Amino acid sequence: MKAAIAGAGIAGLAAANALAARGWTVDVYEKSPGLRSSGYAIDFFGPGYDAAEQMGLVPAIRQHALKIDDVIFVNEDDRPASTLNLKYAMQAAGDRWISLLRGDLEKVLHAALPEGVTLHYGHKAEGAQSKDGKGVLQFSDGSQVEADLVIGADGVHSAVRRSVFGPESGFSRFLGYHTAAFVFEDEALHREIGDAVRALNLPGRQVWLYPLDERSGDASKSRGELAAFFVHSAQEERPSEDPKAELRRVYGDLGWHVPRILQVLDTVDDLYFDSLSQIEMERWHDGRVVLLGDAAWAVTLLAGQGASLGVGGALALAEMLGDGSAIDQGLAAFETALMPDILDKQKAGRQAASWFAPQTAFGLTIRHIVLRILNLPGLSRLIGPLLAPSAKGFSL
Numbered sequence: 001m002k003a004a005i006a007g008a009g010i011a012g013l014a015a016a017n018a019l020a021a022r023g024w025t026v027d028v029y030e031k032s033p034g035l036r037s038s039g040y041a042i043d044f045f046g047p048g049y050d051a052a053e054q055m056g057l058v059p060a061i062r063q064h065a066l067k068i069d070d071v072i073f074v075n076e077d078d079r080p081a082s083t084l085n086l087k088y089a090m091q092a093a094g095d096r097w098i099s100l101l102r103g104d105l106e107k108v109l110h111a112a113l114p115e116g117v118t119l120h121y122g123h124k125a126e127g128a129q130s131k132d133g134k135g136v137l138q139f140s141d142g143s144q145v146e147a148d149l150v151i152g153a154d155g156v157h158s159a160v161r162r163s164v165f166g167p168e169s170g171f172s173r174f175l176g177y178h179t180a181a182f183v184f185e186d187e188a189l190h191r192e193i194g195d196a197v198r199a200l201n202l203p204g205r206q207v208w209l210y211p212l213d214e215r216s217g218d219a220s221k222s223r224g225e226l227a228a229f230f231v232h233s234a235q236e237e238r239p240s241e242d243p244k245a246e247l248r249r250v251y252g253d254l255g256w257h258v259p260r261i262l263q264v265l266d267t268v269d270d271l272y273f274d275s276l277s278q279i280e281m282e283r284w285h286d287g288r289v290v291l292l293g294d295a296a297w298a299v300t301l302l303a304g305q306g307a308s309l310g311v312g313g314a315l316a317l318a319e320m321l322g323d324g325s326a327i328d329q330g331l332a333a334f335e336t337a338l339m340p341d342i343l344d345k346q347k348a349g350r351q352a353a354s355w356f357a358p359q360t361a362f363g364l365t366i367r368h369i370v371l372r373i374l375n376l377p378g379l380s381r382l383i384g385p386l387l388a389p390s391a392k393g394f395s396l
């Protein structure tokens with residue numbers, strides 16, 4: 001059987017791995033010219049971790065694990081206001097939790113691709129259709145390929161979804177925030193912030209700084225790498241045409257390390273910038289075209305599991321399709337099995353918004369107080385269950 005996948009992100013690469021392992025011939029079409037860069041730090045647990053374990057990828061993923069145990073929320077003068085002990089959440093997940101860069105997860109999935117998978121970089125999918133029992137994937141240069149199944153794993157702004165199911169506005173639920181992230185090097189700043197993630201939280205605005213040291217202690221990795229991550233309230237779903245200008249406008253009056261980060265911004269050429277919007281659909285497939293990952297069900301970073309759902313969803317899809325002898329039944333079963341869990345995780349993400357990114361000073365104060373109480377001796381064990389309520393796999 002032949003699959004054509006649009007998008008070589010986490011979901012697309014995981015699907016290529018899982019389908020090839022079941023005897024499929026897979027072609028992956030990615031619009032970027034090559035593997036994407038590091039992106040931002042993610043926590044990988046839940047269904048994705050379970051799937052990665054089944055695919056034998058956990059040891060390779062662990063090699064990129066970041067040394068992140070604590071998130072310290074600071075004031076503008078860098079004084080700690082409260083601390084989130086991630087190690088309790090990791091323990092609650094039975095240590096089945098890895099923090100790493102999104103790009104490193106993609107690298108592991110890419111390196112694991114078996115024979116039978118061909119990657120085509122620089123191929124931008126324009127649309128898809130199901131025709132005569134086949135899937136057809138069309139590209140921006142006017143060419144097209146035919147396969148037994150087309151998988152749209154082309155992210156939250158999916159071109160495959162738009163062409164098969166209609167405009168993004170029909171499926172997008174804007175959660176009221178814009179976000180940005182990039183990786184940069186600054187040895188002095190890295191030394192200053194130390195081992196923990198430090199986050200400046202103000203009503204409706206957050207700046208996080210991650211020191212990117214790997215647990216493996218690989219000395220060949222460059223020292224002084226940091227990831228900066230911003231989240232701020234926004235009225236308009238559509239981010240400004242000039243993301244750097246938006247960041248300077250929203251954060252330009254802040255102290256702490258922000259002026260330094262904004263200065264680096266000028267030199268950044270792979271800035272991630274987007275609105276936080278969930279994708280809500282009643283079905284993910286139409287004939288021989290199916291959506292996967294953010295293209296189908298973006299949960300946003302507020303649910304903290306998009307990458308995990310991409311890998312878990314890819315393995316679930318491959319399991320339901322098997323050798324491809326009953327594709328239509330497999331696609332129907334995939335939707336029925338995953339939809340309830342995905343809806344739960346999206347709801348959890350929406351509910352997490354006021355906790356993760358409080359819009360008011362009162363909301364922030366309450367969060368600091370709750371975290372301080374939870375850090376009291378004897379109460380810390382409550383943090384794990386609070387942080388990882390949905391760290392379970394799909395109930396297939």
Ligand SMILES: Cc1cc2nc3c(=O)[nH]c(=O)nc-3n(C[C@H](O)[C@H](O)[C@H](O)COP(=O)(O)OP(=O)(O)OC[C@H]3O[C@@H](n4cnc5c(N)ncnc54)[C@H](O)[C@@H]3O)c2cc1C
Binds near residue numbers: 125292307
């Ligand atoms: C700041 C931030 C923090 C996050 N933290 C976490 C976390 O802690 N845990 C977690 O699990 N998730 C987290 N996420 C979410 C996670 O990163 C995403 O859900 C996940 O990367 C989605 O993977 P995907 O493969 O579905 O889509 P994408 O990563 O968007 O990949 C889509 C791919 O398709 C390509 N593409 C797009 N359009 C086309 C086209 N027309 N033709 C061909 N190729 C195309 C893109 O270049 C890309 O390679 C976070 C997200 C952000 C932004």
